[in-house]
Amino acid sequence: DTEVTQTPKHLVMGMTNKKSLKCEQHMGHRAMYWYKQKAKKPPELMFVYSYEKLSINESVPSRFSPECPNSSLLNLHLHALQPEDSALYLCASSHLAGGSYNEQFFGPGTRLTVL
Amino acid sequence: SQQGEEDPQALSIQEGENATMNCSYKTSINNLQWYRQNSGRGLVHLILIRSNEREKHSGRLRVTLDTSKKSSSLLITASRAADTASYFCATDGGAGGTSYGKLTFGQGTILTVHP
Numbered sequence: 001d002t003e004v005t006q007t008p009k010h011l012v013m014g015m016t017n018k019k020s021l022k023c024e025q026h027m028g029h030r031a032m033y034w035y036k037q038k039a040k041k042p043p044e045l046m047f048v049y050s051y052e053k054l055s056i057n058e059s060v061p062s063r064f065s066p067e068c069p070n071s072s073l074l075n076l077h078l079h080a081l082q083p084e085d086s087a088l089y090l091c092a093s094s095h096l097a098g099g100s101y102n103e104q105f106f107g108p109g110t111r112l113t114v115l
Numbered sequence: 116s117q118q119g120e121e122d123p124q125a126l127s128i129q130e131g132e133n134a135t136m137n138c139s140y141k142t143s144i145n146n147l148q149w150y151r152q153n154s155g156r157g158l159v160h161l162i163l164i165r166s167n168e169r170e171k172h173s174g175r176l177r178v179t180l181d182t183s184k185k186s187s188s189l190l191i192t193a194s195r196a197a198d199t200a201s202y203f204c205a206t207d208g209g210a211g212g213t214s215y216g217k218l219t220f221g222q223g224t225i226l227t228v229h230p
Contacts, residue, residue, distance in 0.1 A: 004157075031216050042203055042220035043158065056217055088155060094216065101207065101216035103148060106157040 004107035006091050012113045015081060021110045023074040023091030031101055032074040034066060035090040037109070043090055049074060050096060081114045088112075121204060121221040129229050134191040136224040138204030139184075145207045147180055148218065149189050151200045158203070161189075194228045201225050 004025045013019050023032065030051050035043035048056035049068040063085075065077040074091055088111050092104040120139045128134055138147070146165045150158040164171045164180045164187070171178045177190040191198055205218040 033216070033218075037155075039155070042223055043218075045217060045219070048216050050216065056215065090157060092158075096216070103160040103163045104158075104218065105160065106150075108157040109155075111155075 004091055004093055004105050006089075006107035006110050008110055009108065010111050010113075012115065013078065013081065014115050015083075017081075018077070018079045020078065021076040021089055021091075021112075023076075023093075023107055024072055025093040025105070026072055027093060027095075027105065028071075029093035029095050029105070030071060031094045031096040032068060033092040033094075033104065034074070034076050035092065037088045037090060039087075047076075078112075081112075083114050086112055086114045121202075121224050123224060124222070125225045125227070127227045127229065128194055130194060130196055132194055132228075134194050134198070134226055134228070136189045136202055136204075136226070138187045138189070138221050140187075140204075140206045140219075140221075141185065142206075142208055144182075147178075147187050148205045148207065149176075149178060149187075150203045150205060150220075152203065152223075153200045161202075191226075194226075196228050196230045198228050199226060 007022045032049045034046040037043040045058050046060045047066045052068045063080050067075040088109045090109045091107045094104045095102045122137050144166055146163055148163045149161040152158045162173050162178050164178050175192045180187045201223045203223045204221040
């Protein structure tokens with residue numbers, strides 16, 4: 001299985017809602033990532049988990065809360081978002097060996113709209 | 116901030132022609148990767164070239180890396196309509212062979228291949 005799955009595909013939420021994005025991979029990858037991509041822009045890294053521990057947080061606002069319950073799952077909890085947070089949220093995973101990160105496999109993304 | 120600058124921003128060619136995209140970056144890297152993205156969906160990894168490599172091939176793809184000029188190029192030979200997509204270079208920063216899994220993407224090149 002060489003696929004990264006993300007649910008939901010689309011999400012519309014109000015600024016007072018709490019929602020979660022989910023990501024799953026069964027490739028045995030021990031590094032997982034969240035990216036944010038605005039229209040016509042490149043992806044921007046948000047978080048990196050290495051061996052289920054948060055290793056990089058790119059100064060992301062606290063209204064985004066990542067969680068890695070196990071080596072196959074990655075969640076992004078959303079609370080009190082702003083309309084400018086509307087974007088495509090991409091999850092990725094990669095093999096991690098001897099501290100070396102390799103090419104990343106991306107999921108199809110969740111298109112988030114904040115009203 | 117985005118490390119990579121790509122040119123051209125857009126490229127339009129006929130099927131069968133070759134397409135060349137360039138990427139420049141600012142800081143030292145562990146490796147440089149190229150990804151393709153179709154219509155705002157997930158990214159697909161194309162090729163990874165490490166800082167001690169100068170050229171790499173994969174099928175119709177040829178990537179070069181010049182660390183002295185901090186630049187890379189992606190050549191797609193004998194292009195097909197199915198190659199129509201956005202292409203991004205991404206640098207994995209970390210001098211001395213250290214990789215942190217932190218990819219910084221360039222602005223991307225939109226390639227259109229006309230049948």
